[in-house]
Amino acid sequence: MFVDARTLPHETEVRADLCIIGAGAAGITIAREFIGSPLEVCVLESGGLALDGETQRLAGGRNVGFPYFVLETTRLRVFGGSTEHWAGLSRPLEESDFEVRDWVGGSGWPFPRSHLEPYYLRAHPICQLGAYDYRVDPWETPGSPRLPLAGDRLRTCVLRRSPPTRFGRVYHNEIERAGKVRVYLHSNVTQIELAPTGRAVQRLEVACLTGARFRVSARLYVLATGGLENPRLLLASNRVAPNGVGNDHDLVGRYFMEHLSPFGGVFMPTNPALPLGLYQHGRGLAPYGFLCPSAETQRREGLLNFRILLLAAPELEVMGNSIDGVRAAHSLIESARRGKLDDDFGVHVRQVAADLEEEALYAYKAFFRRDERPLAYYLPMEIEQEPNLSSRVTLTNERDALGMPRIALDWRFGELEKRTFRRGVEILAAEVGQAGLGRVKLLPDNVTLTGGVFRSSTEVVGWPQSVDGLYHHMGTTRMARDPKRGVVNEDCRVHEIDNLFIAGSSVFPTAGYTNPTLTIVALSLHLADHLKGLLH
């Protein structure tokens, strides 16, 4: 059932068994688990059923670290949350992502992936992803096999594709019919009020942009407003706990992680007829492939996890070309399609490589003018970020329309990410070269000449201009068994608070390379089961 909170009488007291703050993928998933139960569930959503500018502006903040997107655009305050703009790409985290890796500071979840496996299985239909199957074989055909790489350092994996599920629309009717699940729209929590002991949440203060205010008290509370808003609300709720709720160890807001998304370069097959269909999206909802390092490669090389996509020019057009790196890659690939590559230098490289291969493309230039197949593939990467204490969300003195302090995001990352980026491209170049499949070119803005001469890209310094995030906000209320190392425990309960839980990617201790929504939903199901046990 939906309630427009703007119509509530002033100072209304709402009571419930469970109160969920935020109706995105996490909040809606948890709420749905209680449909049909006798328990009273209250969901507080800042937005309405459609986006509106005034509400969205509440999400504004400042970037004070590595350049990042305008914060206001990176998450959505509407019923359904940021599922209103997600792309639907899905894959569970890898087993190695859950493990302690001694070369990755702060790595290790409190449990292995097998613990989440049943929840991933349940999350799949919720995200409209079909069967829970991430094998590559079923998607290979004779015309689109996986790349026959010579070594075992990289492997092909597949991403599954959700339509994408817009949770606010797909589950709207179900929620509307649920008598004991009440969604209060236009409801902005402004304070988590603790009991005087500081060990339990006593009530929430809620405000509407119209000026109406009300309170909510419940037996249990779940904070599910995303990786930027979760720490914001905890830090701003400082009447009883001066450092903010759950922040006895100064961890709330720290360890902010994104998936770094630089453009790695361009892959040019020796033979333009090399079938790479498995790696292309644009085939409806069919999964598509990418390359990622084996766990052994990560360990041996001391790298973070990453993935490399191989996208032909049409995919670039789909992705847009608003940033420098895309433009550079696009220009390079378009040149290749016209038969020119870097003033023909790339064509010469391919000719030399092809000359020495078995298939011997005698009349290469004539051949590629006839062939419509893309001649080069752009290599976007997605790289895990090492948990970093200094990468953080803090509060500023600026206030939003409701008087809430706005945030400052100080996004930081270091040498390990940079080295993973460089080595990822180098490993790919070595693997495809060893297999005789083609050659890799670093994008120009990845390349820095050292004294005019360099022997390898290990001398490449800095990031390409194009490094970005993917609107994935993670780690700011990280999970750990030890209260000195994390904000929530393995049940997602705030260590210091008996009745406050956190859902969403802010609890991820590490983030792998994969899109977070499926894991958010799986963790939310896990949490919902735990809450049912506590409430019944």
Add this chain to the structure above:
Amino acid sequence: MRRSRRRFLRGALLGAATSLLDPLRRAWGFEAARSAVPPDLARRLVQSLRDSSSARAVGAAYLRTMPDEADVQTLLARLLGDQPALSGSRSAAATRKLLRRCIRADFAGERVVAVDGWLLAETEARLCALAVLV
């Protein structure tokens, strides 16, 4: 955990002991090869490439970044140091096969050079450089 440039060049797949011996082996091979280069070998190697204009374009770019290798004997010696059998190959097909083996081994061992941004095997880059000089 920084990997050194040297390690990258010498090959991640070689063990530590091999890595230590590798420079010595290569230096010995270089000198031995330099003193036993057949006179027509450079031309035979270059002829294994069907498109000499492409090879020369790549080779010129390589030599711009590696001017100390702008010498036929040096290039031949380095090529033969890695694959002595090249000097005895009789046909273009056999030569291509040996070169292909070298190139793949280069990539496997990450003996890679960046030429105009392209990550190439040392062997193919040197072969192209040879095409500029003969």
